[in-house]
Amino acid sequence: MSRRLLPWILLALATSCGDSTSPLRADAYEWRLFVPAGGGGTDTLAFAWPGASLPVKIWAEDTLDLPAYAANGITTWQDQFLYAEFRGQMVPDSNDADIIIVAGQLPATARALRSMARECEGGTDVPLDPSTMILTPPFHIYIDPRLEDDVPALESCLNFTTAHELGHALGIFQHSPDPNDLMYSDPVVTAPSTRDRNTVNRAYHTPTTIQLSR
Amino acid sequence: MRSFPIVAAALFLGIPGIAQAQQPDLYFQLGAVWAAPLLHDNIAGEDITTQQSIAPFVRLGAGLPIAPKIGVGLEATAAWGGYSADEDGTTTDLGNITTLSFLANLNGPIVQRLHWRVGLGMIGTIPSDDSGIFLQGGKWNALFSAGLDYYLPLLTKFDLMIGARADTHTLTPDQTTTVGFGGTQWVPQVSLGVGLSLRKTPKS
Numbered sequence: 001m002s003r004r005l006l007p008w009i010l011l012a013l014a015t016s017c018g019d020s021t022s023p024l025r026a027d028a029y030e031w032r033l034f035v036p037a038g039g040g041g042t043d044t045l046a047f048a049w050p051g052a053s054l055p056v057k058i059w060a061e062d063t064l065d066l067p068a069y070a071a072n073g074i075t076t077w078q079d080q081f082l083y084a085e086f087r088g089q090m091v092p093d094s095n096d097a098d099i100i101i102v103a104g105q106l107p108a109t110a111r112a113l114r115s116m117a118r119e120c121e122g123g124t125d126v127p128l129d130p131s132t133m134i135l136t137p138p139f140h141i142y143i144d145p146r147l148e149d150d151v152p153a154l155e156s157c158l159n160f161t162t163a164h165e166l167g168h169a170l171g172i173f174q175h176s177p178d179p180n181d182l183m184y185s186d187p188v189v190t191a192p193s194t195r196d197r198n199t200v201n202r203a204y205h206t207p208t209t210i211q212l213s214r
Numbered sequence: 215m216r217s218f219p220i221v222a223a224a225l226f227l228g229i230p231g232i233a234q235a236q237q238p239d240l241y242f243q244l245g246a247v248w249a250a251p252l253l254h255d256n257i258a259g260e261d262i263t264t265q266q267s268i269a270p271f272v273r274l275g276a277g278l279p280i281a282p283k284i285g286v287g288l289e290a291t292a293a294w295g296g297y298s299a300d301e302d303g304t305t306t307d308l309g310n311i312t313t314l315s316f317l318a319n320l321n322g323p324i325v326q327r328l329h330w331r332v333g334l335g336m337i338g339t340i341p342s343d344d345s346g347i348f349l350q351g352g353k354w355n356a357l358f359s360a361g362l363d364y365y366l367p368l369l370t371k372f373d374l375m376i377g378a379r380a381d382t383h384t385l386t387p388d389q390t391t392t393v394g395f396g397g398t399q400w401v402p403q404v405s406l407g408v409g410l411s412l413r414k415t416p417k418s
Contacts, residue, residue: 020386022255023394051306082255082346082393083262083299084306197393205257205301 028198029181033173035130045128047135047171047210048085048203049098055089058166059097064158066143070101073163077170080197085204086170098137099169101162106142113168113175116186119157120145124168128210136213139169160190167196171203238412239277239287239321241363241375245407247271247293247313252385252401253347262301264347266311269295273377273407277321289317289333291405297341310342315357315381327366327415333359337383350388357383367415375411380404 033045049056060070067090074088094100106112106123114123125140143162145154164187175185176199182192183199192200246268253264270293277287293313299306319333337357341348361379368374381403386395 018398018400019254020390020395020397020399022257023396025257025394051304078345079349082253082389083264083301084308084346194394202258205260205262 025198025201027195028202029176029178029183029195030174031172031199031203033126033128033130043130043133043209045130045133045173045209046203046206047128047173047208047212048206049170050208050212051085053098053212053214054084055087056098056169057091057096058088058099058101059091059094060101061103063103064143064145065155066101066103066158066162069143069159069162070166072159073166076163076192077166077200080192080200081204082201085201088166094138099139099141099166101141101143101165103144104142105144113165113173114185115161115164115175117157117161117188118146118186119151119154120161122161122165124165126168126173132211133209134211134213141165141169156190160187163192167192167200170200171208172200239275239279239285239414241273241275241377241409241411243271243273243275243375243377243407243409245271245273245377245405245409247291247295247403247405249403250401252297253390253395253399255395260301262299264297264299264308267296267298269293269311269313271405271407273409277319283322285321287319287321287331287333289315289319289335291315291317308346311352312340312342314338314340317357317359319359321363324362327364329363329365329414331359331361331363331377331379333357333361335359337381339385339387347387347390350392353385353387355383355385357381363411365411365414367413368410369413371413372410373413373415375409377407377409378405379407 035043037043058070060066071090077086091097112123112125121144123142128135164182167183172183176183179188180193182189182196248268249266251263251265255262271291273291275287275289277285279285297308297311299308315337317333317335319331321329321331323329335357336354338354340352344351359379359381364376365373383401384398385401386399
């Protein structure tokens with residue numbers, strides 16, 4: 001029996017190999033930054049934190065529960081990746097931070113991306129010199145409550161707006177045109193959508209054109 | 215997991231006297247297992263392969279004959295190793311995986327010192343962190359195994375046992391399904407172990 005059975009089992013093992021199929025991730029929006037080029041054209045700038053600079057260090061001002069929202073934002077974005085392309089870490093000293101999150105309004109002079117949800121607004125100052133294509137951290141994120149009352153809607157807004165702004169600091173330098181995405185300009189959803197996930201994954205597997213300066 | 219060596223030692227020290235009267239199969243092996251990639255992916259044209267490292271294992275087995283040249287047995291194996299993602303020559307460490315497998319098997323001699331073994335059971339893939347492809351945790355899957363064991367007389371009651379196994383199982387972590395992977399990923403494994411068995415070779 002054994003001599004008859006063994007070849008069939010080995011044949012079954014040898015032929016049972018197969019791979020799952022990977023998702024296309026085609027449903028994504030534009031995340032790169034377009035800046036005027038010297039000759040009249042346009043430069044397309046792409047950025048993702050390089051593996052050597054991980055974990056990205058994040059500091060949040062101890063007000064409005066910002067440290068908790070920042071920690072939640074880190075987890076939210078980390079969970080969008082399968083291969084640890086992004087990792088963040090809260091640090092106790094802002095001098096060590098790659099991303100600084102504070103309460104308040106975005107300075108008028110900042111080169112920034114703004115989000116304007118109903119109960120609060122946010123802005124991310126991207127520390128990029130477009131002429132040299134060099135980015136010099138830290139990013140500065142500003143979170144500003146529009147309501148003074150401590151209402152649940154405000155807490156939720158601060159939470160997803162912080163995650164939205166962290167999305168910009170990860171390298172999503174555009175807003176999604178779809179209100180169902182966390183990276184929509186006036187966000188209403190509380191978590192990244194499939195499109196957000198596809199976009200940030202594409203961003204982290206596309207060659208960067210921006211150099212990181214330390 | 216730390217109790218495996220203790221249990222194995224207790225079995226070998228305490229049971230042989232009783233077990234030999236019933237001609238049982240009882241063995242303990244240490245070795246290493248290689249597994250094929252856990253996942254292939256492609257993001258924006260970049261191929262990514264996720265694979266376990268070669269992992270040390272400890273294996274404990276027992277069985278009884280049911281016919282002159284056929285035995286049935288149970289085998290438990292625990293392996294510990296890392297896993298990583300490779301993209302264009304860059305490797306990212308993703309943490310550690312423990313695999314636990316339990317097999318029911320049939321076995322018998324091919325020639326005096328060489329025995330075959332085929333089995334069916336379950337394998338659990340347990341990550342150190344619930345993240346990445348294991349964001350929603352590990353997975354238990356069916357496991358199919360075929361192998362050969364070679365016995366060399368070593369001591370009065372024990373043989374040196376060299377065991378080779380070819381296994382295969384499916385692995386589709388829930389998170390991969392969530393993000394849109396389709397089909398079934400088969401993960402073949404090959405392992406080689408050395409250990410001690412209750413004596414099967416004839417006494418000279």
